[in-house]
Amino acid sequence: MSVAKKTNPSKWKAIVASVKAGSKGGDPGEWSARKAQIATQRYKKSGGGYVGPKSSDNSLKKWGDQKWRTSDGSPSKGKKRYLPDAAWKSLSSGEKAATNRAKAKGNSKGKQFVSQPKSIAKKVAKFRK
Structure with a gap:
Protein backbone atom coordinates (compact mmCIF):
# COMPACT_ATOMS: atom_id res chain seq x y z
CA MET A 1 0.00 0.00 0.00
CA SER A 2 1.55 3.27 -1.11
CA VAL A 3 0.44 6.85 -0.89
CA ALA A 4 0.96 9.39 -3.66
CA LYS A 5 3.64 11.94 -2.74
CA LYS A 6 2.92 15.67 -2.72
CA THR A 7 4.93 17.69 -5.25
CA ASN A 8 5.19 20.67 -2.90
CA PRO A 9 5.40 19.48 0.73
CA SER A 10 6.12 22.96 2.13
CA LYS A 11 2.97 24.34 0.47
CA TRP A 12 1.00 21.41 1.90
CA LYS A 13 2.33 22.05 5.43
CA ALA A 14 1.37 25.73 5.23
CA ILE A 15 -2.14 24.90 4.00
CA VAL A 16 -2.62 22.24 6.70
CA ALA A 17 -1.55 24.71 9.40
CA SER A 18 -4.01 27.30 8.07
CA VAL A 19 -6.91 24.84 7.78
CA LYS A 20 -6.21 23.30 11.20
CA ALA A 21 -6.21 26.74 12.84
CA GLY A 22 -9.56 27.63 11.25
CA SER A 23 -13.05 26.72 12.43
CA LYS A 24 -14.40 25.37 9.13
CA GLY A 25 -14.76 21.60 9.36
CA GLY A 26 -14.19 21.39 13.12
CA ASP A 27 -12.95 23.26 16.15
CA PRO A 28 -9.90 25.52 15.69
CA GLY A 29 -6.68 23.64 16.41
CA GLU A 30 -8.24 20.22 15.85
CA TRP A 31 -7.93 17.98 12.80
CA SER A 32 -10.84 16.16 11.16
CA ALA A 33 -11.70 14.24 8.01
CA ARG A 34 -13.54 17.33 6.75
CA LYS A 35 -10.46 19.50 7.34
CA ALA A 36 -8.39 16.94 5.40
CA GLN A 37 -10.79 17.35 2.47
CA ILE A 38 -10.60 21.16 2.70
CA ALA A 39 -6.79 21.10 2.83
CA THR A 40 -6.61 18.78 -0.18
CA GLN A 41 -8.95 21.03 -2.19
CA ARG A 42 -6.93 24.14 -1.32
CA TYR A 43 -3.64 22.38 -2.10
CA LYS A 44 -4.88 21.33 -5.56
CA LYS A 45 -6.41 24.77 -6.24
CA SER A 46 -3.11 26.47 -5.40
CA GLY A 47 -1.26 24.33 -7.95
CA GLY A 48 -0.08 21.54 -5.67
CA GLY A 49 0.03 18.10 -7.18
CA TYR A 50 0.83 14.47 -6.51
CA VAL A 51 3.15 11.86 -8.02
CA GLY A 52 2.82 8.12 -7.77
CA PRO A 53 -0.16 5.84 -7.33
CA LYS A 54 -2.94 6.48 -4.85
CA SER A 55 -3.72 3.46 -2.72
CA SER A 56 -7.29 2.16 -2.78
CA ASP A 57 -7.75 2.78 0.94
CA ASN A 58 -6.56 6.40 0.71
CA SER A 59 -10.00 7.79 0.01
CA LEU A 60 -12.78 9.35 2.01
CA LYS A 61 -15.38 8.17 -0.54
CA LYS A 62 -16.35 5.00 1.34
CA TRP A 63 -16.34 6.94 4.60
CA GLY A 64 -18.59 9.57 3.05
CA ASP A 65 -20.99 6.96 1.70
CA GLN A 66 -21.64 5.58 5.19
CA LYS A 67 -24.11 7.14 7.60
CA TRP A 68 -22.03 8.24 10.60
CA ARG A 69 -23.60 9.46 13.83
CA THR A 70 -23.37 9.59 17.62
Missing part, protein backbone atom coordinates in the same frame (compact mmCIF):
# COMPACT_ATOMS: atom_id res chain seq x y z
CA SER A 71 -25.12 6.90 19.66
CA ASP A 72 -28.10 9.18 20.31
CA GLY A 73 -28.07 10.93 16.93
CA SER A 74 -27.17 14.33 18.38
CA PRO A 75 -24.35 16.46 16.91
CA SER A 76 -20.89 15.27 17.97
CA LYS A 77 -19.03 18.61 18.00
CA GLY A 78 -15.94 16.48 18.66
CA LYS A 79 -17.16 15.61 22.13
CA LYS A 80 -19.07 12.38 21.50
CA ARG A 81 -18.11 9.06 19.90
CA TYR A 82 -18.88 9.12 16.18
CA LEU A 83 -19.31 5.78 14.39
CA PRO A 84 -21.09 4.33 11.35
CA ASP A 85 -24.76 3.57 11.97
CA ALA A 86 -24.15 -0.16 11.42
CA ALA A 87 -21.48 -0.14 14.13
CA TRP A 88 -23.85 1.43 16.67
CA LYS A 89 -26.49 -1.17 15.80
CA SER A 90 -24.00 -3.98 16.55
CA LEU A 91 -23.29 -2.71 20.09
CA SER A 92 -25.25 -3.49 23.23
CA SER A 93 -26.45 -0.62 25.41
CA GLY A 94 -23.61 -1.42 27.85
CA GLU A 95 -21.01 -1.28 25.06
CA LYS A 96 -22.43 2.02 23.80
CA ALA A 97 -22.19 3.46 27.30
CA ALA A 98 -18.61 2.15 27.72
CA THR A 99 -17.32 3.66 24.47
CA ASN A 100 -19.07 6.97 25.20
CA ARG A 101 -17.55 7.03 28.72
CA ALA A 102 -14.08 6.44 27.25
CA LYS A 103 -14.58 9.31 24.78
CA ALA A 104 -15.87 11.64 27.51
CA LYS A 105 -12.93 10.77 29.78
CA GLY A 106 -10.43 11.51 27.00
CA ASN A 107 -12.20 14.76 26.11
CA SER A 108 -12.04 15.88 29.73
CA LYS A 109 -8.25 15.52 29.45
CA GLY A 110 -8.20 17.62 26.27
CA LYS A 111 -7.77 14.74 23.81
CA GLN A 112 -9.43 14.97 20.40
CA PHE A 113 -8.76 11.36 19.40
CA VAL A 114 -9.65 8.80 22.06
CA SER A 115 -9.23 5.04 21.66
CA GLN A 116 -12.19 2.77 22.22
CA PRO A 117 -12.14 -0.06 24.74
CA LYS A 118 -10.28 -2.91 22.97
CA SER A 119 -13.20 -5.34 22.80
CA ILE A 120 -15.45 -2.67 21.29
CA ALA A 121 -12.78 -1.44 18.86
CA LYS A 122 -12.36 -4.98 17.57
CA LYS A 123 -16.12 -5.42 17.19
CA VAL A 124 -16.73 -2.18 15.24
CA ALA A 125 -13.54 -2.24 13.11
CA LYS A 126 -15.31 -4.05 10.26
CA PHE A 127 -17.81 -1.19 9.97
CA ARG A 128 -15.16 1.54 9.63
CA LYS A 129 -14.16 0.77 6.03
Whole structure:
Protein backbone atom coordinates (compact mmCIF):
# COMPACT_ATOMS: atom_id res chain seq x y z
CA MET A 1 0.00 0.00 0.00
CA SER A 2 1.55 3.27 -1.11
CA VAL A 3 0.44 6.85 -0.89
CA ALA A 4 0.96 9.39 -3.66
CA LYS A 5 3.64 11.94 -2.74
CA LYS A 6 2.92 15.67 -2.72
CA THR A 7 4.93 17.69 -5.25
CA ASN A 8 5.19 20.67 -2.90
CA PRO A 9 5.40 19.48 0.73
CA SER A 10 6.12 22.96 2.13
CA LYS A 11 2.97 24.34 0.47
CA TRP A 12 1.00 21.41 1.90
CA LYS A 13 2.33 22.05 5.43
CA ALA A 14 1.37 25.73 5.23
CA ILE A 15 -2.14 24.90 4.00
CA VAL A 16 -2.62 22.24 6.70
CA ALA A 17 -1.55 24.71 9.40
CA SER A 18 -4.01 27.30 8.07
CA VAL A 19 -6.91 24.84 7.78
CA LYS A 20 -6.21 23.30 11.20
CA ALA A 21 -6.21 26.74 12.84
CA GLY A 22 -9.56 27.63 11.25
CA SER A 23 -13.05 26.72 12.43
CA LYS A 24 -14.40 25.37 9.13
CA GLY A 25 -14.76 21.60 9.36
CA GLY A 26 -14.19 21.39 13.12
CA ASP A 27 -12.95 23.26 16.15
CA PRO A 28 -9.90 25.52 15.69
CA GLY A 29 -6.68 23.64 16.41
CA GLU A 30 -8.24 20.22 15.85
CA TRP A 31 -7.93 17.98 12.80
CA SER A 32 -10.84 16.16 11.16
CA ALA A 33 -11.70 14.24 8.01
CA ARG A 34 -13.54 17.33 6.75
CA LYS A 35 -10.46 19.50 7.34
CA ALA A 36 -8.39 16.94 5.40
CA GLN A 37 -10.79 17.35 2.47
CA ILE A 38 -10.60 21.16 2.70
CA ALA A 39 -6.79 21.10 2.83
CA THR A 40 -6.61 18.78 -0.18
CA GLN A 41 -8.95 21.03 -2.19
CA ARG A 42 -6.93 24.14 -1.32
CA TYR A 43 -3.64 22.38 -2.10
CA LYS A 44 -4.88 21.33 -5.56
CA LYS A 45 -6.41 24.77 -6.24
CA SER A 46 -3.11 26.47 -5.40
CA GLY A 47 -1.26 24.33 -7.95
CA GLY A 48 -0.08 21.54 -5.67
CA GLY A 49 0.03 18.10 -7.18
CA TYR A 50 0.83 14.47 -6.51
CA VAL A 51 3.15 11.86 -8.02
CA GLY A 52 2.82 8.12 -7.77
CA PRO A 53 -0.16 5.84 -7.33
CA LYS A 54 -2.94 6.48 -4.85
CA SER A 55 -3.72 3.46 -2.72
CA SER A 56 -7.29 2.16 -2.78
CA ASP A 57 -7.75 2.78 0.94
CA ASN A 58 -6.56 6.40 0.71
CA SER A 59 -10.00 7.79 0.01
CA LEU A 60 -12.78 9.35 2.01
CA LYS A 61 -15.38 8.17 -0.54
CA LYS A 62 -16.35 5.00 1.34
CA TRP A 63 -16.34 6.94 4.60
CA GLY A 64 -18.59 9.57 3.05
CA ASP A 65 -20.99 6.96 1.70
CA GLN A 66 -21.64 5.58 5.19
CA LYS A 67 -24.11 7.14 7.60
CA TRP A 68 -22.03 8.24 10.60
CA ARG A 69 -23.60 9.46 13.83
CA THR A 70 -23.37 9.59 17.62
CA SER A 71 -25.12 6.90 19.66
CA ASP A 72 -28.10 9.18 20.31
CA GLY A 73 -28.07 10.93 16.93
CA SER A 74 -27.17 14.33 18.38
CA PRO A 75 -24.35 16.46 16.91
CA SER A 76 -20.89 15.27 17.97
CA LYS A 77 -19.03 18.61 18.00
CA GLY A 78 -15.94 16.48 18.66
CA LYS A 79 -17.16 15.61 22.13
CA LYS A 80 -19.07 12.38 21.50
CA ARG A 81 -18.11 9.06 19.90
CA TYR A 82 -18.88 9.12 16.18
CA LEU A 83 -19.31 5.78 14.39
CA PRO A 84 -21.09 4.33 11.35
CA ASP A 85 -24.76 3.57 11.97
CA ALA A 86 -24.15 -0.16 11.42
CA ALA A 87 -21.48 -0.14 14.13
CA TRP A 88 -23.85 1.43 16.67
CA LYS A 89 -26.49 -1.17 15.80
CA SER A 90 -24.00 -3.98 16.55
CA LEU A 91 -23.29 -2.71 20.09
CA SER A 92 -25.25 -3.49 23.23
CA SER A 93 -26.45 -0.62 25.41
CA GLY A 94 -23.61 -1.42 27.85
CA GLU A 95 -21.01 -1.28 25.06
CA LYS A 96 -22.43 2.02 23.80
CA ALA A 97 -22.19 3.46 27.30
CA ALA A 98 -18.61 2.15 27.72
CA THR A 99 -17.32 3.66 24.47
CA ASN A 100 -19.07 6.97 25.20
CA ARG A 101 -17.55 7.03 28.72
CA ALA A 102 -14.08 6.44 27.25
CA LYS A 103 -14.58 9.31 24.78
CA ALA A 104 -15.87 11.64 27.51
CA LYS A 105 -12.93 10.77 29.78
CA GLY A 106 -10.43 11.51 27.00
CA ASN A 107 -12.20 14.76 26.11
CA SER A 108 -12.04 15.88 29.73
CA LYS A 109 -8.25 15.52 29.45
CA GLY A 110 -8.20 17.62 26.27
CA LYS A 111 -7.77 14.74 23.81
CA GLN A 112 -9.43 14.97 20.40
CA PHE A 113 -8.76 11.36 19.40
CA VAL A 114 -9.65 8.80 22.06
CA SER A 115 -9.23 5.04 21.66
CA GLN A 116 -12.19 2.77 22.22
CA PRO A 117 -12.14 -0.06 24.74
CA LYS A 118 -10.28 -2.91 22.97
CA SER A 119 -13.20 -5.34 22.80
CA ILE A 120 -15.45 -2.67 21.29
CA ALA A 121 -12.78 -1.44 18.86
CA LYS A 122 -12.36 -4.98 17.57
CA LYS A 123 -16.12 -5.42 17.19
CA VAL A 124 -16.73 -2.18 15.24
CA ALA A 125 -13.54 -2.24 13.11
CA LYS A 126 -15.31 -4.05 10.26
CA PHE A 127 -17.81 -1.19 9.97
CA ARG A 128 -15.16 1.54 9.63
CA LYS A 129 -14.16 0.77 6.03
